[in-house]
Amino acid sequence: MSRGDYSDRYGPWALIAGGSEGVGAAFARKLAAGGLNLVLLARKPEPLKALAQQLTEAFVVQVRTLAVDLTEAHTFDRIRQETADVEIGLLIHNAGAENTMADFLDRELANAERMIALNVTGPTRLCHHFGTLMRGRGRGGIILVGTLGGYAGGPGLAMYCGTKAFTYVLAESLWFELRPYHIDVLGLILGTTRTPALARMGMAEDVPGFAAAEPDAVAQEGLEHLADGPIWHANGTEAIAQTVRAMPRGQAVAMIHESSRAMAKLYRPPAEADGNTASRQKNSGADSAAKSREDLTSHTKLT
């Protein structure tokens, strides 16, 4: 899409929730190159400022940064206030990854609620607010970044997979509802992608059968296919998505478990890496849960 097309259909401003690194930063660079002004949101101010500086030096655009935690209750009001004077024609909700693997009951309840705030409450509020404004103008775009993990239950990732199921269903619904108003909605579903967040988690990026995608490439696909909703599977993951969705559910869960376990070969919980004995003892419950999952996996493969 040319510079003029972007601005006309999705300008003059885009807001990227989770726009300081990885896929979010890749979106920001491409949109700035396309002439859109940007509002970039993330928690850490320094990477936001650094990216804003790079973009304003390289392109003739304005970039606002907002260092906020999308899981905090007052953040939504702050976003509304800080964007009241600009026209957001494109909303990209990118932040949403899990940063650890642990069974549901081995986590604090607050951890589960944080995932709901990040992947359910946050996108709901942002889509409702900016979608209403876009509908009034009769144009715009929304990209919600999801994951293949949203297509089945994920042992050790229950809230991540559960809340990401919401992402693609919301995208599908909004795609249909907003079409008459010339608003393009896309659920951009990613497989493993080489982001800084994934590296910080200690996950292996490339494992046999699961080559990681590059943030730049998936962002490019998202923008190119924004008008091809409701769902776009990036990096050729359409076939995997169809397979997982069509499988008997027990097998699908076991497959997600297998693939996350393969990726987690290099993973050590941060507390263990620090030599925290209490945490290691606490994790012995998780070890036995993992053993039962292995049993379940072999069982499911046989049935």
Ligand SMILES: NC(=O)c1ccc[n+]([C@@H]2O[C@H](COP(=O)([O-])OP(=O)(O)OC[C@H]3O[C@@H](n4cnc5c(N)ncnc54)[C@H](OP(=O)(O)O)[C@@H]3O)[C@@H](O)[C@H]2O)c1
């Ligand atoms: N990486 C993968 O392999 C993979 C695979 C499938 C799907 N995805 C999806 O791709 C998207 C991006 O993933 P990612 O790996 O780049 O990690 P991510 O943590 O979801 O996204 C990173 C961006 O979001 C910001 N962010 C994270 N939590 C935030 C919060 N609570 N409030 C405000 N900003 C927040 C980060 O900056 P700060 O840390 O400064 O806040 C950063 O700008 C996610 O929706 C994820 O589910 C990723």
